[in-house]
């Protein structure tokens with residue numbers, strides 16, 4: 001099938017690459033010229049395992065990128081994957097998706113045949129029906145459900161495992177009233193998993209509820225971990241015992257520095273904002289956020305307790321990506337750790353295997369960057385492990401002045417001969 005994907009960022013590019021692997025003819029559209037050029041040269045503008053191999057294989061064959069939105073006219077289906085960031089007060093900023101949808105609508109006016117629009121961006125419940133469909137109808141002159149099929153189909157991929165998740169999802173959610181569109185979207189995904197058909201508004205809520213549930217699990221085990229630490233109990237053993245109950249699975253149960261990334265923080269705040277607007281105070285979700293905000297403070301406090309004061313101490317932060325296997329630093333928990341260390345007067349050196357360039361844009365020259373863990377750790381007083389990169393599992397702390405290590409991800413294997421402390425164990 002001929003498919004266009006608007007927005008060649010994280011989700012858009014994974015979607016485009018994944019659909020091209022399934023044999024579809026895919027055109028990505030993005031407003032960033034450099035990004036488009038990079039993709040067309042077979043290189044990925046972001047790090048995700050397996051992505052570049054697919055680009056190398058399919059670009060020039062059944063996958064291409066362009067800045068020209070008119071190309072959607074040569075396709076039957078368009079996936080919308082533009083960003084929906086948080087506003088200054090936590091509300092979801094719909095500016096980009098409204099613009100994309102309006103521009104698309106104007107172009108679709110020229111098309112005679114049926115066209116399917118799949119909203120993959122995460123949007124607050126009600127957005128597709130109340131905002132996006134009216135915008136599409138107004139700009140295209142078409143009627144949804146008749147000559148335009150509109151589907152809300154959220155994306156559930158995990159960064160770091162995104163290609164695998166896209167190609168082997170746990171489930172696909174299709175929210176629409178248009179039976180013709182359902183058939184087409186199912187054929188496109190051609191996935192070996194449950195397909196859940198519902199309304200657009202419910203599909204939107206399923207996405208928010210999924211992210212909030214997963215963040216709740218992480219904050220829950222961190223809360224338990226913080227209590228365990230005080231009691232001298234290993235929270236990992238507790239989590240293992242807990243997870244043997246089939247109602248509680250072992251995923252998202254690793255106590256540590258907490259959640260971050262491009263989705264959980266903004267989506268959780270987005271739904272909290274929506275909920276307050278509707279007059280409901282979401283107490284559990286608020287607590288989930290609070291626990292997460294506490295973890296970096298506890299981590300730095302543990303370091304301070306070891307040294308008495310962090311002032312003028314050489315502190316190393318190992319990991320800037322919000323999780324291992326990605327170069328994405330959006331809302332990484334490493335940043336509040338760094339901010340707190342700087343506030344305590346520490347001299348901070350940071351290292352990450354993949355995310356240094358992205359982190360430099362956030363941190364500027366307020367910290368030093370080392371191009372290897374070994375160089376970062378040389379003569380350091382204390383190290384904080386903030387991201388679960390495999391590279392950090394067997395790291396050597398021999399070059400440090402004082403071998404104090406605060407492990408925020410319970411990742412270090414050999415804990416002998418160092419002054420080791422886990423964040424909540």
Ligand code: NAI
Pocket residue numbers: 006007008009010011012029030031032035081082083084096099100120121122123155156157158159262263
């Ligand atoms: P991103 O910021 O990485 O990418 C968005 C892309 O859209 C950018 O390349 C931007 O230049 C492009 N764009 C913006 N306006 C455009 C327009 N009018 N025409 C063409 N291109 C345009 O965002 P990301 O992370 O891919 O997220 C996209 C959506 O997917 C968001 O709603 C997000 O919440 C959701 N999502 C993200 C996941 C993730 O792991 N990153 C997972 C699941 C959902």
